[in-house]
Amino acid sequence: MIYTLTLNPSVDYIMELDHFTQGGLNRSVKENALPGGKGINVSRVLHVLDVKSTALGFAGGFTGEFIKRFLQDEQIESEFVEVDEVSRINVKVKADEETEINGNGPSITKEQLDILLNQISALSEKDTLVLAGSIPASVPESFYQEAASLCEKRGTRIIIDAEKKLIEPVLSLKPFLIKPNHHELGEIFGVEIKSIEDAVHYGKKLKGKGPVNVIVSMAEKGALLLTGEDVYQASAPVGELKSSVGAGDSTVAGFLAGLSKGYSIEDSFRLGTAAGSATAFSIGLCDEVKVNDLFKQIEISKR
Ligand SMILES: Nc1ncnc2c1ncn2[C@@H]1O[C@H](COP(=O)(O)OP(=O)(O)OP(=O)(O)O)[C@@H](O)[C@H]1O
Numbered sequence: 159m160i161y162t163l164t165l166n167p168s169v170d171y172i173m174e175l176d177h178f179t180q181g182g183l184n185r186s187v188k189e190n191a192l193p194g195g196k197g198i199n200v201s202r203v204l205h206v207l208d209v210k211s212t213a214l215g216f217a218g219g220f221t222g223e224f225i226k227r228f229l230q231d232e233q234i235e236s237e238f239v240e241v242d243e244v245s246r247i248n249v250k251v252k253a254d255e256e257t258e259i260n261g262n263g264p265s266i267t268k269e270q271l272d273i274l275l276n277q278i279s280a281l282s283e284k285d286t287l288v289l290a291g292s293i294p295a296s297v298p299e300s301f302y303q304e305a306a307s308l309c310e311k312r313g314t315r316i317i318i319d320a321e322k323k324l325i326e327p328v329l330s331l332k333p334f335l336i337k338p339n340h341h342e343l344g345e346i347f348g349v350e351i352k353s354i355e356d357a358v359h360y361g362k363k364l365k366g367k368g369p370v371n372v373i374v375s376m377a378e379k380g381a382l383l384l385t386g387e388d389v390y391q392a393s394a395p396v397g398e399l400k401s402s403v404g405a406g407d408s409t410v411a412g413f414l415a416g417l418s419k420g421y422s423i424e425d426s427f428r429l430g431t432a433a434g435s436a437t438a439f440s441i442g443l444c445d446e447v448k449v450n451d452l453f454k455q456i457e458i459s460k461r
Pocket residue numbers: 338339340375376377378380381394395396397399402403404405406407409430431432433434435436438
């Protein structure tokens with residue numbers, strides 16, 4: 159079973175505006191409220207692609223209820239630990255440019271954290287755990303490392319998609335996949351990634367630190383997959399960018415879904431890229447029709 163972990167889930171409140179004026183009164187023309195947080199997005203895209211998963215994390219208050227009910231209505235399993243304060247609302251403004259304001263999120267107690275650690279301790283070598291997104295301020299920064307060490311002992315596959323300081327301590331545990339975008343890859347090495355050649359060079363350096371697979375996503379420039387001794391490059395299809403929120407999470411979900419369905423590593427990467435682009439071309443996450451359509455358009459070359 160695939161488990162996704164979202165320590166700080168959200169209601170993503172997407173507001174569409176013709177134009178955004180900083181410091182002024184803005185009125186949106188359309189709004190959408192969707193469950194968010196990187197692990198939850200991975201679970202929702204896995205579901206779109208017909209792959210079962212269980213979403214773990216913390217949820218509280220009316221926003222927590224919204225998130226749980228939404229997933230239940232989509233028939234996605236979840237086992238959230240109940241917290242006292244409300245889950246955050248992340249505002250996504252879609253105007254001339256995309257602007258995001260992510261909330262801080264609820265406090266998590268030691269007891270609530272222990273319940274989650276017990277859930278993680280119960281996973282086995284048949285399971286995969288996706289650790290994705292930021293860590294709430296009340297949770298120790300070493301949490302992903304602790305969770306990943308528990309998984310390593312039990313043979314559970316780890317996938318991690320998070321910022322530099324959370325990824326770095328987990329690399330030596332040889333996670334199955336990490337997926338930085340090209341900016342995040344640059345941050346890890348204190349450089350700016352300016353070309354595909356740079357991304358290949360630093361992607362290889364990152365893989366050398368332990369992960370089995372590295373996907374470097376590069377927005378409209380597509381993505382790279384480093385696996386074994388091979389480097390694959392996927393083109394991104396051309397289309398109208400509607401909202402990139404969740405595009406990277408969709409890449410992770412598509413890749414995992416492909417492997418779960420028994421696709422080759424190359425076709426799993428193609429499915430990941432198709433899911434990422436299908437989400438970028440949607441308000442909210444991708445749907446199956448868009449993913450299947452883009453799947454046929456994506457070219458993969460071996461470098
Ligand atoms: N403008 C775009 N056109 C086509 N495909 C896109 C575009 N933006 C994103 N994608 C697709 O989504 C994938 C992931 O995008 P990106 O590199 O922006 O990830 P990310 O920064 O982790 O995303 P986010 O944090 O917004 O979820 C890309 O590899 C590509 O397949």
